Amino acid sequence: MAVYTEVSLSEAQALFKQLKLGHVTSLKGCAGGIENTNYFASAELEGQTHDYVLTLFERLSFEQLPFYLQLMKHLAQHGIAVPEPTANDKGALVFDVKSKPAAVVNKLSGASELAPTPEHCAQVGAMLARMHLAGRSFEPQQPNLRGLSWWNDTVPVVLPYLTQAQKALITQELAYQNHVAALSSYAALPRGPIHADLFRDNVLFDTVNHAPVLSGFFDFYFAGIDTWIFDLAVCLNDWCIDLETGKNNAQNAHSFIASYNQERPLLAAERALLPAMLRAGALRFWLSRLWDFHLPREASMLQAHDPSHFERVLTQRVSHLLDFDTLAACA
Template identity: 50%
Template sequence: MAVFTPVSLQDLTPWISSFSLGSVKDIKGISSGIENSNFFVTTEKGEYVLTLFEKLTFDELPFYLNLMQHLARKGIKVPAPIPDKTGNILHSLCGKPACLVTKLEGDWQPQPEPVHCAEVGDMMAKMHLAGKDYPFEQPNLRGIEWWKQTVPLVLAYLPVEASLMLQNEMRFQEEFAATRLYWKLFRGPIHADLFRNNVMFTGNRLSGFFDFYFAGCDTWLFDVAVALNDWCVDLESGELDQIRVRAFLDAYHAVRPFTLDECAAWNAILRGAALRFWISRLYDYYLPRDAEMLIPHDPGHFERILRLRIAQPAPELFL
């Protein structure tokens, strides 16, 4: 992620001594993203990823780190937090909360094909089922309550038409969130940010999901919608690629079948997933934080996607 807090070898060397990883050989900042400071760290024992958390607090972080540990122990391909010599997985470095996790093999897939979408759908369903018995609760911190707080901050930057669409969609989503149907949907821990650049592949085989620091308890269907709006779209137009859509949804459904309630809620949830990222990109674009390496994403991309999801019927969850 963007480097907000620099870390030098001199900073890292005494800190790493609390782990059984040998001495540090190299540290390199990771430039993509907008939330945390991330680094590749090489020690005598191997390669790892170091994260310094810029927004999340010591009180909030156990939910995320323990979730990753829980999923890893159940065979889900995620980075596993590295405990220090006393067994702790949450630490402090340069005045910020910090953790060290295993580094996944491979690379992300910028131009996914149906085979990649099927791999992601399959693993997402397995992840949802594996998280059913996760004992900790934390709401999705970028859920509808955050939308309500953030929309007033960005409205003044928008032209009239976009401002009206944003306000109208917020009303639609607030009304939907108050329905009985919404509260009947299956829920549990979700990734909530499973874009292409948060999944690693070696060839066509998925090697892991990472960056769980937007995770929270929400509807499983919202997780599906977030992923579909990235993995299965044409990036220029925002249009859904129906072949990739079917590969993703069919692979998920084969592991964890969708319900009739989820089918009824699907259009609203798909719109909500587009709205969530339009709002966050507007916020990051117009109200940015300083960072050593930070390129905000174009908010127009998810404005286009939301317009399409409002105008067009949602794809069938299962055939």
């Protein structure tokens, strides 16, 4: 989250009045993330205070945004713990705030767990599988906008900023991913709506009887139609690695995969291509962080991510070609 577009309290109050959400009593900009303008808002309605997130979308268009919001509403209505967008009297989910597309969703309870244990990973893996299954009945179509096509377009843009070794790594990996995408086994992989960015800071947990209980997934604004195994790989590259080195955390990986597999058993083709998708996920986020780092946008609150982190993850995934069974094995 970040703040690129300033929103006043009165402007937020006007939108909340339109949505019949009550009177906004506080509005606070969010510093985390890099894509959109986000505010935490509290509103009073009939003597009760409710918490929301107001988002202004800096890159997504008015035409693109309904896909994400409709997906969130679909998942919420199918029992997946995600923020549910608020509609107006006409059923619209997208609104114009300062000439930017905007949305309001309920704020989930809990906090992110930045040092996940196998128990955290088990809960996330199980809900990820249930989310994929719930998405099968979601009809709107929109590709993963940060998928292979974007990688092919963006690598040439960041190459001038890289060392020779980095150039070699990123161009070789891009060629490999184009090769994988041309395989018939890849084309046959099951797919549907994916989150595509389900990192530790996009999941919340409550504590019940001193134990973690997953309270929800959020920030679906990189979602799109893609392979489910890529979504799983993106998660494994964050939840199941050592942040300092990028090395695989076998205990977390075992817990995550086992719980996912219990809800939706992985196909043999998915197992075979998971190592390639781990490399794909690392390339995607190294590339996007390079782009944001070297070609930044102005924002009043912004915390840029370190590109070198996913360079290390990619290097680990390339140099340690773990097969599925090794990856999922408990240390």
